[in-house]
Amino acid sequence: MAPVSTLSDQELTALLRQGNQAAFIELYDRYHDTIYLFIRKYLRSAELSEDICQNVFLKIWEQRMQPVNILEFAAYLFTIAKRLCLDFLKRAAIEQNAMGLILQNYSSNLKAVEHEHEFRDYMSFIENVLTGLPQQTQNVFRLCRQQHKSYDEAAELLGISRNAIKKHMVRSMKVLKNAVDNELGVSFLTLLLLFASKK
Numbered sequence: 001m002a003p004v005s006t007l008s009d010q011e012l013t014a015l016l017r018q019g020n021q022a023a024f025i026e027l028y029d030r031y032h033d034t035i036y037l038f039i040r041k042y043l044r045s046a047e048l049s050e051d052i053c054q055n056v057f058l059k060i061w062e063q064r065m066q067p068v069n070i071l072e073f074a075a076y077l078f079t080i081a082k083r084l085c086l087d088f089l090k091r092a093a094i095e096q097n098a099m100g101l102i103l104q105n106y107s108s109n110l111k112a113v114e115h116e117h118e119f120r121d122y123m124s125f126i127e128n129v130l131t132g133l134p135q136q137t138q139n140v141f142r143l144c145r146q147q148h149k150s151y152d153e154a155a156e157l158l159g160i161s162r163n164a165i166k167k168h169m170v171r172s173m174k175v176l177k178n179a180v181d182n183e184l185g186v187s188f189l190t191l192l193l194l195f196a197s198k199k
Helices: 009-017 021-043 046-062 073-109 117-131 135-146 151-158 162-183 188-196
Strands: none
Touching: 009 021, 009 073, 021 046, 021 073, 046 073, 046 162, 117 135, 117 162, 135 151, 135 162, 151 162
């Protein structure tokens, strides 16, 4: 067989369906940088863009046996990348909005509901999770969510870029959501509804 580097995308795709790892690696090498740059236009974060890019190729490998009619491999890759980006942005927006509401209630309503044991326990739990984050992430989180600074204001105060602020916020939201889901035994949405009921 000819070296995979000399094969067309269509030929490589046919080999990929047979589980050929060399074909997969060649397709990865051909398109990784292009897909990464495409994703970065959406996410504007090197780390997040690389994660999503890896997920794109992981999905290609996982679905290699499925009877998908791929006439143009590059177009297929871009379609998957765009969908994963939009899904990520939707989840991030929901999580950030949800956590923002929770922490606004945390700041303004805690004293008013101190007699409610369950609510107080949840607040204590969230505070404990926050203290486990890296110091800079804690600083960003407290400025943006507890002191209600904008990303630009927080960036100026901490002497870092706005993108760095976003990165820290995404990290803190992810950690908090995972902690709520896994350790409290309730969903993030359930906790949000509990806080909403305290308004």
